[in-house]
Amino acid sequence: MLPLQQQLTGMLVGVLTAVVLFSTANAQHGGWGYSSDNGPATWPNNYPNWCNGQKQSPIDVQSKSAVQKSFPALNFKGFDTPPADAQMRIKNNGHAIQVDLLSKTGKTDNYQISGGGLPGTYNVLQFHFHWGSEHTVNGKRYDAEMHVVTWNSKYPTASAASTVTPDGFAVLSVLLEATSQTANPGMQNIVSQLSNVANKGMNYTYPTSFSVNSLFPADKANYWRYMGSLTTPKCNEVVVWTIFKTSLKISQDQINALKTSCYFNSAGDQDQQQLNNNYRTTNPLNGRTVFDSSNTSGVPQLAPTVLALVIAVLSSTALQL
Numbered sequence: 001m002l003p004l005q006q007q008l009t010g011m012l013v014g015v016l017t018a019v020v021l022f023s024t025a026n027a028q029h030g031g032w033g034y035s036s037d038n039g040p041a042t043w044p045n046n047y048p049n050w051c052n053g054q055k056q057s058p059i060d061v062q063s064k065s066a067v068q069k070s071f072p073a074l075n076f077k078g079f080d081t082p083p084a085d086a087q088m089r090i091k092n093n094g095h096a097i098q099v100d101l102l103s104k105t106g107k108t109d110n111y112q113i114s115g116g117g118l119p120g121t122y123n124v125l126q127f128h129f130h131w132g133s134e135h136t137v138n139g140k141r142y143d144a145e146m147h148v149v150t151w152n153s154k155y156p157t158a159s160a161a162s163t164v165t166p167d168g169f170a171v172l173s174v175l176l177e178a179t180s181q182t183a184n185p186g187m188q189n190i191v192s193q194l195s196n197v198a199n200k201g202m203n204y205t206y207p208t209s210f211s212v213n214s215l216f217p218a219d220k221a222n223y224w225r226y227m228g229s230l231t232t233p234k235c236n237e238v239v240v241w242t243i244f245k246t247s248l249k250i251s252q253d254q255i256n257a258l259k260t261s262c263y264f265n266s267a268g269d270q271d272q273q274q275l276n277n278n279y280r281t282t283n284p285l286n287g288r289t290v291f292d293s294s295n296t297s298g299v300p301q302l303a304p305t306v307l308a309l310v311i312a313v314l315s316s317t318a319l320q321l
């Protein structure tokens with residue numbers, strides 16, 4: 001070989017090695033996403049602890065198999081009226097659009113949830129959106145899903161809580177359905193700022209905080225409950241899930257805005273990919289129970305009355321025999 005050819009070959013080998021090392025590093029360190037080369041199918045291999053576990057989320061909720069269970073009422077603190085020192089910041093984290101619930105004075109208990117059979121009082125960190133939905137119900141995928149991420153206040157920090165099975169985190173899930181003719185006012189707080197968070201790393205602090213409750217359905221007493229995981233690597237199996245049965249109705253324009261306004265990439269990246277279909281596929285239950293809170297207060301108590309009548313008739317018949 002001529003010296004020049006040797007040099008070129010050496011350079012080529014060097015470049016190829018660098019490329020291989022870089023892609024390996026990329027796949028293993030924060031390189032996950034939703035495309036075929038880094039999407040959900042690759043997570044169990046790339047993040048075996050926990051994405052390859054037995055209690056993974058999301059799942060398909062099969063409503064007929066859910067076990068009825070009565071829970072005490074869920075309590076929400078700070079959801080209706082924003083706390084005085086609340087500060088909301090929307091951002092594109094490269095995987096989803098997220099709103100961080102911050103405090104100007106560093107409080108962690110501005111927004112909390114408790115009750116509802118939750119094993120403690122949980123501090124709310126943030127909420128974010130997946131479109132389409134991650135959980136499906138009887139095989140149906142909704143247009144989008146909001147996750148409100150909270151951590152058990154009995155642990156010192158959110159980070160400490162994030163590794164504690166089974167009660168470190170609790171996530172509230174609201175399914176979104178584009179069936180409304182008019183824009184949902186709560187959702188409009190998100191949609192109106194999408195242009196400010198088009199690329200990964202971009203963020204915008206709201207001058208005035210809005211009501212988190214504006215993104216919830218009116219009925220928060222009926223939900224499904226099961227034990228699962230974070231739906232993104234490392235898929236920590238630390239989550240008490242609450243999925244509200246009543247969906248939030250948004251408009252087709254609002255879902256279209258979610259699908260077309262943002263990118264997975266940082267500004268200036270070559271080959272921009274639209275931030276869309278950022279959901280993990282469903283995972284097997286593996287023997288877990290899904291509970292159905294089935295709160296029927298306020299619903300006419302027809303069924304028990306009919307049942308009582310049937311029993312009365314049957315017993316009187318039995319007595320006559």
Ligand SMILES: *[C@@H]1O[C@H](CO)[C@@H](O)[C@H](O)[C@H]1NC(C)=O
Pocket residue numbers: 071072073074221295296297298
């Ligand atoms: C049941 O629903 C009613 C009406 O929404 C509510 O007032 C009550 O607190 C709920 N009870 C539980 C246990 O969630």
Ligand SMILES: *[C@@H]1O[C@H](CO)[C@@H](O)[C@H](O)[C@H]1NC(C)=O
Pocket residue numbers: 091201202203204
């Ligand atoms: C928000 O954006 C600013 C300006 O680009 C940036 O300096 C800052 O690091 C971002 N903050 C977060 C939390 O992403």
Ligand SMILES: [Zn+2]
Pocket residue numbers: 128130147231
């Ligand atoms: Zn999520």
